[in-house]
Amino acid sequence: MVLKLNKHSTGLCAGILKRIINYYTDGGSHVFCAFIDFLKAFDRVNYWHLFNKLLDDNVSFDVVRLLAFWYSHQNVAVRWHNIISKSFAIHNGTRQCSALLPYLFTRYIRNISLCITNSNIGCNIGGCMVNILAYADDLVLLAPSWRALQLLLDKLHSIANHLDNYDL
Numbered sequence: 001m002v003l004k005l006n007k008h009s010t011g012l013c014a015g016i017l018k019r020i021i022n023y024y025t026d027g028g029s030h031v032f033c034a035f036i037d038f039l040k041a042f043d044r045v046n047y048w049h050l051f052n053k054l055l056d057d058n059v060s061f062d063v064v065r066l067l068a069f070w071y072s073h074q075n076v077a078v079r080w081h082n083i084i085s086k087s088f089a090i091h092n093g094t095r096q097c098s099a100l101l102p103y104l105f106t107r108y109i110r111n112i113s114l115c116i117t118n119s120n121i122g123c124n125i126g127g128c129m130v131n132i133l134a135y136a137d138d139l140v141l142l143a144p145s146w147r148a149l150q151l152l153l154d155k156l157h158s159i160a161n162h163l164d165n166y167d168l
Contacts, residue, residue: 013135020123020130020142031123032149036139036156038109047071050108057107105137112159116141121151 017033024031047068054064074090113132116122122131122143131152133140141156143149 013133013138013140017133017140017142020125023125024123024144029144032143032146034141034149034153036141038137038139038160050104053107053110106134109134112139112156115159116152116155119152119155121148121155 021031021033051064051068054067055061075087076090077087078085113134116132117129119131120129122129122141124130131142133142139156141149141152143152
């Protein structure tokens, strides 16, 4: 099950994580967690794969076309003290500080979340698999044993290495 929440925040994810840990520890069980931060994840997003995924989600063609234009025409310059470099084009990554950033990256990695959730490895609460929490480029994997957590980490590693394969 992938939850879509109207108000996203790191505080919300932290609260859910705390409730899951309390559920297991109150029942006398262990919970093992791995915190993953995709290093420079936003800098490595392949626009064209992202745009295809948005179209697959029936996002308006006009919106995707606008985003494609916006992202394919990015030029930046570096300012250091009072010196400004020549401008240069950026060919991948998502705009930092954009309100769309968490949504776009979450969509980009949705297949990771689905593969982990559908693995049926990890914490189960009332028949609901709760083995991954995500916010922007941060993930938490949850499992009731270290062995199950290692299986989730192995699965994540395998999937992340093939993230740009469109049909993942």
